[in-house]
Amino acid sequence: MAKISINxxxxxxxxxxxxxxxxxxxxxxxxxxxxxxxxxxxINDTGKGTLVPSVVHFNDAGIPLVGNxxxxxxxxxxxxxxxxxxxxxxxxxxDVPVKIQLGEKYYTPLELSAEILKxxxxxxxxxxxTPVNKVVITVPAYFNDRQRQATKEAGRLAGLxxxxxxxxxxxxxxxxxxxxxxxxxKTIAVYDFGGGAFNVAxxxxxxxxxxxxxxxxxxxxxxxxIDQAILxxxxxxxxxxxxxxxxxxxxxxxxxxxxxxxxxxxxxQNLFNEKAGDIWCTLDKQTFxxxxxxxxxxxxxxxxxxxxxxxxxxxxxDEVVMVGGSTRIPYIKAEVSEFFRKQPNxxxxxxxxxxxxxxxxxxxxxxxRYHINLPDEDVQVDNTTSSASAQNLLDEARAEGEQLAYxxxxxxxxxxxxxxxxxxxxxxxxxxxxxxxxxQDDTATIRxxxxxxxxxxxxxxARLLSTTATASNKKxx
Numbered sequence: 001m002a003k004i005s006i007n008x009x010x011x012x013x014x015x016x017x018x019x020x021x022x023x024x025x026x027x028x029x030x031x032x033x034x035x036x037x038x039x040x041x042x043i044n045d046t047g048k049g050t051l052v053p054s055v056v057h058f059n060d061a062g063i064p065l066v067g068n069x070x071x072x073x074x075x076x077x078x079x080x081x082x083x084x085x086x087x088x089x090x091x092x093x094x095d096v097p098v099k100i101q102l103g104e105k106y107y108t109p110l111e112l113s114a115e116i117l118k119x120x121x122x123x124x125x126x127x128x129x130t131p132v133n134k135v136v137i138t139v140p141a142y143f144n145d146r147q148r149q150a151t152k153e154a155g156r157l158a159g160l161x162x163x164x165x166x167x168x169x170x171x172x173x174x175x176x177x178x179x180x181x182x183x184x185x186k187t188i189a190v191y192d193f194g195g196g197a198f199n200v201a202x203x204x205x206x207x208x209x210x211x212x213x214x215x216x217x218x219x220x221x222x223x224x225x226i227d228q229a230i231l232x233x234x235x236x237x238x239x240x241x242x243x244x245x246x247x248x249x250x251x252x253x254x255x256x257x258x259x260x261x262x263x264x265x266x267x268x269q270n271l272f273n274e275k276a277g278d279i280w281c282t283l284d285k286q287t288f289x290x291x292x293x294x295x296x297x298x299x300x301x302x303x304x305x306x307x308x309x310x311x312x313x314x315x316x317x318d319e320v321v322m323v324g325g326s327t328r329i330p331y332i333k334a335e336v337s338e339f340f341r342k343q344p345n346x347x348x349x350x351x352x353x354x355x356x357x358x359x360x361x362x363x364x365x366x367x368x369r370y371h372i373n374l375p376d377e378d379v380q381v382d383n384t385t386s387s388a389s390a391q392n393l394l395d396e397a398r399a400e401g402e403q404l405a406y407x408x409x410x411x412x413x414x415x416x417x418x419x420x421x422x423x424x425x426x427x428x429x430x431x432x433x434x435x436x437x438x439x440q441d442d443t444a445t446i447r448x449x450x451x452x453x454x455x456x457x458x459x460x461x462a463r464l465l466s467t468t469a470t471a472s473n474k475k476x477x
Contacts, residue, residue, distance in 0.1 A: 019134045019163065019366050020124050021358025023171070024113065024151065026086040026196030027223060027325065029054050030352060031120040032359035033128065034368070040175065040359040042352045045123035050352060052123065054195075056115050057081040058102050066119035074257065078249035079103065084224055085112045087196040089150060110150050114157035121158060134161045136362045138354050140197045141167040141215045149447060156455065163365045168192055169201035171357030172323045173210060174372070175348055178360060182208050187316055189306075191336055191344070192323035192354075193299060195223040200303050202310040202317070208372045214309035216302040221295035223263075223326045229291045230259035234281050251277055262288070267328050289331045296335050303339060320344040325351050397446040398438060404450055405434050408457055423460045430456055 021040070023030045028051040032042045042050040048068060057070035058080050065073070073081045080103045088098050088109035099106040117137075124132045139151055148165045155162035169190040176188065185206040192199040199217030203210060234255065235242060245252055254276040262272040262283050270285045307314060322344045326332060337343050348356065363369050412419060412427050430453045437445040 017134070018124075018128060018130055018132055019136065019362035020121075020132050021171075021355055021360070021362045022117065022120055022135050022137045023168070023355035023358060024086065024116065024137055024139070024154075025054055025354075026084050026194060027054060028052060028195070028351065029116050029120055030355035031124045032352075032355040033124065034359055034363045038363075038368075040178065040356040040363075042355050043124055043127045045127040048123075052116070052120060053083070054085055054116055055081060055083045056085065056102075056112050058105070060103070062103075062105065064115045064118075066115055074253040075250050078253050082112065084196060085109055085116070087219065087224065089113055089147065089154075110154050111157065113151070113154035117155055117158035117160060121160060133159070134163050134362075134365075136164045136166055136358045136365060137162055138166050138168045138171045138358050140192075140194070140217065141169050141199045141201060142197065142217050142219075145444075145447065149451060153451060153454075164361060166358060166361050167199075167201070167212075167215075168194070168323065168354045169199050169215065170203070170210065170212065171354045171361065172321050173201070173203045173205065174357035174360045175353045176319070176321045176345065176357075177205050177210075178356075180205070182206075186318045187213075187312070188319045188321055189303065189317045189340060190321045190323060191299070191303065191327065192217070193221075193223065193326040193332060194324040195326075197222050198299050198302065200299070200306050202306050202312065210372070213312070214306040216306040216309070221298050223324065225295060226263055226292055226326060227256055227259040229295070230262055230283060230288070231255050233283065233287070233291060234259070234279070237282075238279055240279070251279075255279070255281070263326075263329070267330055292329070292331065296332055299332075300335060300339050303336075314340055317342070321348075321353070322350045323353055394441055394443045394446075397443045397450070398441075401434055401438050401446040401450050404453055405431055405438070408453055411457070411461070419460060426456055427453070 018033055021032045023032075030042050030050055030052065032040055035041045044050045052067045053071040055067065055070040055074065057065040057073045057077065059065065070081060071083070074083060082100055082102060086109075088100065098109055100109070100112065101107075117135075121132050121135075135155060137151055137155060139148055143151070151165060152162045169192055172190045172192065173188060176190075177186070180186065185204070187202065187204050190199075190201045190203060192201075197217060197219050198221055199215060201215040202213040204213055205211075234240075235245060245255070258274060258276045258281045261274070262281065265272045266283065266285050266288050271283075273280070273282045275281065307317075317340055320336060320340045320342060322333070322336070327336075327344075327350045333344060360369070360372075364372055408427055408431060412424050416424060430449060434446065434449040434453060437449055
């Protein structure tokens with residue numbers, strides 16, 4: 001017999017465990033779930049809106065603030081506030097680690113992403129009146145294995161069990177297909193013009209089987225690039241000195257936010273004319289379309305390449321699904337319609353569609369939908385990866401694994417008299433497995449064990465550091 005729980009705060013029956021779907025976006029993030037009517041729904045907690053700006057602020061005490069309130073501090077306190085974190089998470093795959101200074105402290109993109117995930121979790125739990133511990137998180141299709149693992153790690157830092165990493169384009173196709181007759185075969189193009197990346201995917205859907213026939217995309221062009229093009233135009237038009245603007249972080253953020261406003265406003269009006277400080281920010285629709293024409297042409301070229309890879313003519317596409325706030329721009333919609341020779345699907349909000357698809361994937365993980373078969377996207381699969389690329393991935397994993405194995409071994413040896421027997425034995429057990437994987441040149445296992453070793457040692461390393469700091473303070477008193 002199933003156990004029934006009562007929510008003491010509300011006096012109502014506690015819902016069974018919910019697996020949420022999260023769209024961790026560059027500009028905005030969303031969290032969605034499956035409602036009692038079995039429909040995906042984006043959470044709008046206490047009327048704050050479904051979109052949570054992906055902005056993080058830290059006050060003087062180091063306490064984070066995320067979302068709308070943090071966005072308002074981009075101008076007033078830019079040195080302690082950051083946006084577009086996801087683009088930095090993409091860059092974190094480079095050999096040089098990325099760290100961002102906010103106030104007196106440095107943070108990794110992974111730590112900042114975790115703060116956004118914590119906020120999404122908090123909003124979901126507040127709205128649903130039940131704990132949310134398990135999630136599905138979406139990522140751009142071009143994310144490599146390391147970036148996917150970093151996203152999972154951010155989830156773990158936020159106290160979440162990340163059950164699956166799902167491509168954003170696949171999530172969008174899931175949301176689109178909800179309610180379709182599964183017997184009807186559809187070939188769709190998912191055109192995803194997001195805040196930090198562009199992706200297009202050609203996907204076949206038939207009898208619940210989703211097959212990605214081709215995909216194309218990268219970190220540019222994207223919504224941030226459109227904002228930057230507008231900002232550059234204003235700087236040139238007003239004959240502003242770029243060095244002085246860049247050095248004035250508050251003014252730079254004012255201009256950037258005005259550029260975002262202009263981009264949205266020109267979808268429904270012909271002229272934008274407002275001030276940022278003493279600077280007039282004027283832009284007409286025709287000039288705006290000229291500024292973005294080259295970027296949109298790049299996306300259309302990516303669509304052509306995806307169709308060539310799928311070995312399909314443009315007439316084979318049954319539906320075009322739009323993803324991302326930038327796809328609301330009339331010029332982009334017109335260019336996409338002209339290329340695919342049909343109007344894009346307008347049934348689902350382009351800014352919510354990825355989160356809705358993630359919620360459906362979460363429902364699949366919960367065992368409530370059995371007729372859907374998706375590609376495995378927790379690890380990036382690239383059939384065109386060369387042996388040289390595979391060797392580079394192995395070399396990178398080996399270097400990281402060997403360094404961590406050495407440091408962890410030295411650490412437990414140096415502190416063996418203060419660590420618990422469980423700390424030492426647990427670390428040694430993972431070290432033995434990691435060394436075995438290094439000897440076998442097993443890239444995936446090396447990365448998995450490197451993450452596991454980091455996770456296992458972090459709590460007692462932090463505990464030891466705290467103890468050392470306390471002892472040091474007592475000596476100075």
